[in-house]
Amino acid sequence: MSSSLIATAHRLADAARIETLRLFRSPELHPDNKAGHGFDPVTEADRSSERAMRAILAAERPHDAILGEEFGSSPGSSGLTWVLDPIDGTRAFMAGAPSWGVLIGVVGADGPIYGIVDQPHLDERFEGGLGRAALTGRNQNWPLRSRVGVSLSQATLMSTYPEVGTPDEQAAFQRVAARARLTRYGLDCYAYALLAAGHVDLVIEAGLQAYDVAAPIAVVQAAGGIVTDWTGGPAHHGGRIIAAGSPELHAEALELLA
Known part of the structure; x- marks a missing residue:
């Protein structure tokens, strides 16, 4: 099969x-x-x-x-x-x-x-x-292998738009961005692919649909990364998404989003 x-x-x-x-x-x-x-x-x-x-x-x-x-x-x-x-x-x-x-x-x-x-x-x-x-x-x-051993202060963070969702969602995103080494925008699904390849460490977005995330989730997870919603739950229905190269980095960023 x-x-x-x-x-x-x-x-x-x-x-x-x-x-x-x-x-x-x-x-x-x-x-x-x-x-x-x-x-x-x-x-x-x-x-x-x-x-x-x-x-x-x-x-x-x-x-x-x-x-x-x-x-x-x-x-x-x-x-x-x-x-x-x-x-x-x-x-x-x-x-x-x-x-x-x-x-x-x-x-x-x-x-x-x-x-x-x-x-x-x-x-x-x-x-x-x-x-x-x-x-x-x-x-x-x-x-494909996601990058591990990277703290938030060393991380490259990506999102499609600088305006991440609602004002509250934007404020949460900025709490993470303020701690990251580098924040870049505009790559849509390609950001998740680069995370799976070990070039990007975090992708954080909001307002996504299931068709935006199902394939990237499978690719990132197969490469050793983790993808959840902003509460740490399943993400494949869309909404607020955080993808990270390692569980440790995911936990560090998730605490700031909460």
């Missing part, structure tokens, strides 16, 4: 690469705004990427459920759910920045069991779970 799930996940990632790269940095990209107020962009690349992945799942895994950002939920009977974000970081995609990714997570009764964070433009595929923790790219494989 594991090898079949992994093979299907890679076929989804391959299909999504074709659809996303077709429009990345293209003058034919015309974003729409799906927000009632503000700006929440979606593009044809998002929609075609998710359609391509759903078509493969319909053929190969018809009994599995699906949760996708663009086309919602489809029921299943197997106990497994494929959680898809066809482009995580659509704003970066629009800007021609290579920090976006395709997220493919497989979730069971107790949370994510396998995930892929794929960056098509950089030819980097991070996978974790079911006995795997690896980065594949440029015809080479590298094992």
